[in-house]
Amino acid sequence: MKYIDEYRDAEVVRRIAERLAQATTRPWTIMEICGGQTHSILRYGLDQLLPEGISLVHGPGCPVCVTSVKTIDRAIAIASKPGTLLAAFGDMLRVPGSSGDLAAARSRGGDVRFVFSPLEALQLARENPHKEVVFLAVGFETTAPGNAMAVRQAAREGLMNFSVLVSHFLVPPAMEAILASSGNRIQGFLGAGHVCTVTGTEPYLPIARKFQTPVVVAGFEPVDLLSAILRLVQMLEEELVGVENAYGRVVEPQGNPAAAAVVREVFEVADVAWRGIGVIPASGLVLRESFREWDALRKFELGGVDTADDVRCRSGDVLAGRITPDSCDAFGRECRPEHPLGAPMVSGEGACAAYYRYRCSSAKPFSC
Amino acid sequence: MKYIDEYRDAEVVRRIAERLAQATTRPWTIMEICGGQTHSILRYGLDQLLPEGISLVHGPGCPVCVTSVKTIDRAIAIASKPGTLLAAFGDMLRVPGSSGDLAAARSRGGDVRFVFSPLEALQLARENPHKEVVFLAVGFETTAPGNAMAVRQAAREGLMNFSVLVSHFLVPPAMEAILASSGNRIQGFLGAGHVCTVTGTEPYLPIARKFQTPVVVAGFEPVDLLSAILRLVQMLEEELVGVENAYGRVVEPQGNPAAAAVVREVFEVADVAWRGIGVIPASGLVLRESFREWDALRKFELGGVDTADDVRCRSGDVLAGRITPDSCDAFGRECRPEHPLGAPMVSGEGACAAYYRYRCSSAKPFSC
Amino acid sequence: MDRHCPLPLENHDTVQLAHGAGGRLADELLGKLFMPLLHNRFLARRDDQALLPAFSGKLAFTTDSYVVTPLFFPGGDIGSLSVHGTVNDLAVGGAVPRYLSAGFVLEEGFPIAELERVVRSMAAAARECGVEVVTGDTKVVGRGQCDGMFITTSGIGELRDGVDLSCSNLRPGDRIIVSGTLGDHGIALLTARHGLSFTGSALRSDSAPLHRLVAAMLDRYRGVHAMRDATRGGLSAVLNELASASAVGIVLQEDTLPVDSAVRGAAELLGIDPLEVANEGKLVAVVPQGEAEGVLEAMRTCPDGTGRNAALVGEVVQEHPGMVVMETGFGSRRIVEMPLGEQLPRIC
Amino acid sequence: MDRHCPLPLENHDTVQLAHGAGGRLADELLGKLFMPLLHNRFLARRDDQALLPAFSGKLAFTTDSYVVTPLFFPGGDIGSLSVHGTVNDLAVGGAVPRYLSAGFVLEEGFPIAELERVVRSMAAAARECGVEVVTGDTKVVGRGQCDGMFITTSGIGELRDGVDLSCSNLRPGDRIIVSGTLGDHGIALLTARHGLSFTGSALRSDSAPLHRLVAAMLDRYRGVHAMRDATRGGLSAVLNELASASAVGIVLQEDTLPVDSAVRGAAELLGIDPLEVANEGKLVAVVPQGEAEGVLEAMRTCPDGTGRNAALVGEVVQEHPGMVVMETGFGSRRIVEMPLGEQLPRIC
Amino acid sequence: MCLAIPGKVTSIEKENGLRMGLVAINGSMTRACLEYVPDIEVGQYTIVHAGFALKVIDEEEARESLEIWKGLLGE
Amino acid sequence: MCLAIPGKVTSIEKENGLRMGLVAINGSMTRACLEYVPDIEVGQYTIVHAGFALKVIDEEEARESLEIWKGLLGE
Numbered sequence A, B: 001m002k003y004i005d006e007y008r009d010a011e012v013v014r015r016i017a018e019r020l021a022q023a024t025t026r027p028w029t030i031m032e033i034c035g036g037q038t039h040s041i042l043r044y045g046l047d048q049l050l051p052e053g054i055s056l057v058h059g060p061g062c063p064v065c066v067t068s069v070k071t072i073d074r075a076i077a078i079a080s081k082p083g084t085l086l087a088a089f090g091d092m093l094r095v096p097g098s099s100g101d102l103a104a105a106r107s108r109g110g111d112v113r114f115v116f117s118p119l120e121a122l123q124l125a126r127e128n129p130h131k132e133v134v135f136l137a138v139g140f141e142t143t144a145p146g147n148a149m150a151v152r153q154a155a156r157e158g159l160m161n162f163s164v165l166v167s168h169f170l171v172p173p174a175m176e177a178i179l180a181s182s183g184n185r186i187q188g189f190l191g192a193g194h195v196c197t198v199t200g201t202e203p204y205l206p207i208a209r210k211f212q213t214p215v216v217v218a219g220f221e222p223v224d225l226l227s228a229i230l231r232l233v234q235m236l237e238e239e240l241v242g243v244e245n246a247y248g249r250v251v252e253p254q255g256n257p258a259a260a261a262v263v264r265e266v267f268e269v270a271d272v273a274w275r276g277i278g279v280i281p282a283s284g285l286v287l288r289e290s291f292r293e294w295d296a297l298r299k300f301e302l303g304g305v306d307t308a309d310d311v312r313c314r315s316g317d318v319l320a321g322r323i324t325p326d327s328c329d330a331f332g333r334e335c336r337p338e339h340p341l342g343a344p345m346v347s348g349e350g351a352c353a354a355y356y357r358y359r360c361s362s363a364k365p366f367s368c
Numbered sequence C, D: 001m002d003r004h005c006p007l008p009l010e011n012h013d014t015v016q017l018a019h020g021a022g023g024r025l026a027d028e029l030l031g032k033l034f035m036p037l038l039h040n041r042f043l044a045r046r047d048d049q050a051l052l053p054a055f056s057g058k059l060a061f062t063t064d065s066y067v068v069t070p071l072f073f074p075g076g077d078i079g080s081l082s083v084h085g086t087v088n089d090l091a092v093g094g095a096v097p098r099y100l101s102a103g104f105v106l107e108e109g110f111p112i113a114e115l116e117r118v119v120r121s122m123a124a125a126a127r128e129c130g131v132e133v134v135t136g137d138t139k140v141v142g143r144g145q146c147d148g149m150f151i152t153t154s155g156i157g158e159l160r161d162g163v164d165l166s167c168s169n170l171r172p173g174d175r176i177i178v179s180g181t182l183g184d185h186g187i188a189l190l191t192a193r194h195g196l197s198f199t200g201s202a203l204r205s206d207s208a209p210l211h212r213l214v215a216a217m218l219d220r221y222r223g224v225h226a227m228r229d230a231t232r233g234g235l236s237a238v239l240n241e242l243a244s245a246s247a248v249g250i251v252l253q254e255d256t257l258p259v260d261s262a263v264r265g266a267a268e269l270l271g272i273d274p275l276e277v278a279n280e281g282k283l284v285a286v287v288p289q290g291e292a293e294g295v296l297e298a299m300r301t302c303p304d305g306t307g308r309n310a311a312l313v314g315e316v317v318q319e320h321p322g323m324v325v326m327e328t329g330f331g332s333r334r335i336v337e338m339p340l341g342e343q344l345p346r347i348c
Numbered sequence E, F: 001m002c003l004a005i006p007g008k009v010t011s012i013e014k015e016n017g018l019r020m021g022l023v024a025i026n027g028s029m030t031r032a033c034l035e036y037v038p039d040i041e042v043g044q045y046t047i048v049h050a051g052f053a054l055k056v057i058d059e060e061e062a063r064e065s066l067e068i069w070k071g072l073l074g075e
């Protein structure tokens, strides 16, 4: 596969790892902000290739993981109403709400479908004129253009039986919140490559400067990730602060202006709550007033749905990089992929699930 | 079974048949107006016990058979709409409309249920508040009190998702039409016992007098039927005209006034079309204006549904007693219970179905 | 802590799609529910197939899918029914039932507790019939894609020596025997489905295994000509099939047909003929005239009681081949047709 | 005019409830559709069970229910699949497949033409596999109570002498062989179900019978330790089951795993691991080290081509019993978990 | 038309404002609306059509007419 | 987050007023909305996320950066 296989070349990976070992003179704590990168790192065992001193901390970069329990509960409430159809991305179906997940709601008779694209949800609305079709529009900056396009298209077609339940997050405010938190250990960031495809690299410059923390935008393949880590370690060792781009084939400094424009047309910035973390100012997107007719929150009476996280779940600490998943007491015990307590155990990108799935070396509760 | 077994006593039946043979000096053509009686006659082979000269002619007394193609097509159209539920008595499901029957509509996805009682249809409306529940209210005088009660009860409860598609017929006008038709062969009538339970025997007196044709109200068991035939033959032989009651345990002269009152409250008399026969003046019931909110015809847009009978089907002649079913060219060939051309081949009470099912002696297309 | 020890099944109180997807939940359902309840050395191998010991003679092989509504009904449930039905198809072939397979199709959201109840009932029925459920499969389909649960069982039995039962074996003069009252199952199910109109009735399905009854009959007379269990379509369907396959006529005596009085009452009310209604614990046997009384006697005295109401109901004739005729108590005759299909109650 | 000659089937172009009710329409379906297409001397008896000739040795017996959506998919359909799957479960038990039963559950309104297409495909698959469908059953359920059609097949095969295959036979040092590319069926089905997003792909199910491949393998080396077809849950599920049943560890070499390039592309896009995805024409064999190359060679040269992409992908180890570990091309290791169940594509 | 079967009322109750009863037909029970037989009591026989009791059976009349027919047997 | 996979655009068309394309990922085809890559042409590679093409891949840049890493192999 072009643009994939080249970046999985074992020999190149080995050479970069050697370089990295040479470049590292001191311990460094690095966060990959993006759950997709966490997934790649653990799938390829890249953490096993790093020199002793480099600690990778897994960030909150998975919209599935940080979507609030309240949003899940609302989606379940909508799906459970007669005459509604709730469409969601596949990985949303097993995210636990306060009691059960969307898959369970489906098994109780709710019409829940998974879609690959927001346009598939739109098509469901066209094909089911007698149903209210609600799309659970979750995402970071990467997914926002697609979700925005679906809403704008519904408006253009006058498709009134379509609406969206929005759960949209922005990465830079979360990075700032992590760096500003007491006890922060993060010394450098791997930037989320596909987020930057849309936003460009510019939004990270003020953060890098304010917190004196270098950022290297990284891709998702082993070569991409290791080379970005190498560059980040070089910057740390040389005490360079700034934003560099190690994913140039897909990320440009100014991002994708066409995409950003449609996002701005449909959404506006708001304070939103991140699951396990809490409210972060100006860290999310909500529908603009001009698209209120496609807002599921206005269409449906959802009073009373207001619930909190499971107290045993330390996803806040995991997502903020304060602990690794295997430091959570519930990890591998009460909390497992088939019965997750927290969202990070659900998504393939969730740090806890990736740990559980791939880590041979995590001491507890098993080893190989 | 009390009130059943006594009336199936083979020895009593044999003795009555003997009496009948003694009483019969000339050929007589008798119509049992009621399809239920046709069914009993053929199920027990009572026709085989009659003396040579007595011909039984099967009348139009089956509301399933005489419900118009248009009504069936309307029921199918309603059942095929999304969000509707059509409830009907079991034997309505296989009555052919102009293209297919309600069972076929169900197999194409229409929500069609069969019920034993109009009150079951009402209960379906209570249990399915998000559906429009339509009851196909067919019947003669016997079924009218139950159907009327369901409508009145819906009105009392304010059950606005319930309505009825009415196809109600009255027996005396059909008897008059048969007697008045050119080529009429009928010399005496067996009155329909359960119709008379509601109406009493009085409505038949003017008909008997006008056409100089005796009527004996009959029950449905072998003893009931044969004894009524015996009495009718005696009247014919003695040239008596009048109405007699051979089903006294269940029929009183004045009928059931409580039932008749509710029927009058809900329905009013109208000209209606009988399948295979055509319109007979004042021969049916329709909903009164005061119950129009429960009239399916007013609830649903059913324009364009207006269709005619299959030209091969001689059900009109069969129902009017002009021919026996096996005189129809389609009988047992194109028209069979699994693929009926006309309604009389559908209902267990239909003359054609009863012939097909039970008659060993019908020469064509098989014999035993 | 054992990394593979599954979570307690109680964590899911209903069936999830994942239970049918061949992963950890499927494993759990197998290990915690099916295997303990149906346990035997074949299932314990946990392989994709059971390896059965050699048989000495011919085998009988049969299958049926069970789609009954409601799943639990007076007199039985889909679990016991799916064992009885297949055991009976082996038995009426003259075989001793030995091994069953079971394929489950479950609807997402189906209560695990009800599944357990069904499998428990299946296990009890299998024990009673002397058969083992040696291999199985479970699929889960989405909500609304199956009506709760369907079960397909297949069965293998060992054919008795010297037995030759076939629906084409009927000869004029043979006697028709039915093993008991007709229509119980179908009428019980129809009324159970319409609880609003029928309530508190004494109607019960006759679901029962017939392998002991068949053994008693063949022990008495190995030369029985034909045997069928009278399931869907009832006695009418079986007799029409037999008459047609053997190109003979059949004449029934109406007065001799055993029908339970409650069933008769409900059938009159519904306008349905009990002869056309399904049974799940009744068979029809065709026996040469001289042996009919002996076979009947063996049936009536079969210790499990499945033949206590057995009756001689008619005979095979040369006339009207392919046709079944009923002689009424009044001396008249009517045709007993092959039923059309779905039993729809009449109201008028 | 023959009173029993049924109407042409064309009079019903869709399945009616009555087709499953054991009366005349059921008869018609059997006589005009199933029997002509699947014809053999067993079905021709029209009895409730097939009477099979005696076998000399042990039997293998298996069952599976098939609930695939869509019913017709690139590379196959539910008819051929229901034959291949059951033939394969017999084959990987070391048996020569002989007889099948088939239980159909049909949804009211299902097109007769599609039913015919399915049965025709089933018949062709059975012919190719050298098996006969000797007994069957058809039930019809109401609209909305089944997703078009479900088929349950059971199979009987004759066990080869001297073969002892079992999932508890794995020994350290054994080699793991897969017979070809992984994940084809599951990925083809998932993308076929979402035609809007996937269109014109080269993805095809690998549905195929493996009885000839197994014969070639066992002819080469009868002592193969274990064999499984890698259906639901894919390679991951099979290896985890094997490791667990034999209390051994398994180590895979990621670079050796055969995955078709189109499947790999779709799997990357869906965020799904092809190792966890169902195959319908692939098996996993565990072979003692010294025989592995020979068996592999026999597979690759099997004339029907079902083993042409066979590969040696790993080995059995003493360490980490019950656990499957993947060695990446980078020298790192990760756990290959038992899949959880339903395959949900990831988007983020 | 109008399949109507005799049975014995075994219990009476009010439901949704309607007088309803259980009617035994041999061991079989059916639920019927009794609004049209307002005077019926438990133990009496009625004729049931489509879930409605339409008439209290006249036991006296039944006995008398049957006796006439039974009388034929003695002849 | 944000699984996005590179693939080659093989055809372009308008649908419901949107520019849509088929994107080949090996032998696999996916349908993607091309509104956000307005200049893309058949034959070019793009990165697809949740049914949307988000960027034309910069082939030049890709070749150059990869050459640097491949260069390590010679060392």
Ligand code: SF4
Residues within 6 Å of the ligand: A312, A313, A314, A315, A316, A318, A325, A328, A329, A330, A331, A332, A335, A336, A340, A341, A342, A343, A344, A345, A352
């Ligand atoms: S292991 Fe489970 S409980 Fe612990 S932090 Fe992760 S998701 Fe929460």
Ligand code: SF4
Residues within 6 Å of the ligand: B312, B313, B314, B315, B316, B318, B325, B328, B329, B330, B331, B332, B335, B336, B340, B341, B342, B343, B344, B345, B352
């Ligand atoms: S036999 Fe059929 S076609 Fe002829 S009159 Fe009767 S219903 Fe009509």
Ligand SMILES: [Mg+2]
Residues within 6 Å of the ligand: C062, C063, C064, C089, D048, D049, D136, D137
């Ligand atoms: Mg069978």
Ligand SMILES: [Mg+2]
Residues within 6 Å of the ligand: C064, C085, C086, C089, C231, D048
């Ligand atoms: Mg059977």
Ligand SMILES: [Mg+2]
Residues within 6 Å of the ligand: C088, C089, C228, C229, C230, C231, D048
């Ligand atoms: Mg049978």
Ligand SMILES: [Mg+2]
Residues within 6 Å of the ligand: C136, C137, C138, D063, D064, D065
């Ligand atoms: Mg299986």
Ligand SMILES: [Mg+2]
Residues within 6 Å of the ligand: C107, C144, C145, C146, C147, C148, D145
């Ligand atoms: Mg259901």
Ligand SMILES: [Mg+2]
Residues within 6 Å of the ligand: C048, C049, C136, C137, D062, D063, D064, D089
């Ligand atoms: Mg199997």
Ligand SMILES: [Mg+2]
Residues within 6 Å of the ligand: C048, D064, D085, D086, D089, D231
């Ligand atoms: Mg299998």
Ligand SMILES: [Mg+2]
Residues within 6 Å of the ligand: C048, D088, D089, D228, D229, D230, D231
């Ligand atoms: Mg298998």
Ligand SMILES: [Mg+2]
Residues within 6 Å of the ligand: C063, C064, C065, D136, D137, D138
């Ligand atoms: Mg069967």
Ligand SMILES: [Mg+2]
Residues within 6 Å of the ligand: C145, D107, D144, D145, D146, D147, D148
């Ligand atoms: Mg369906």
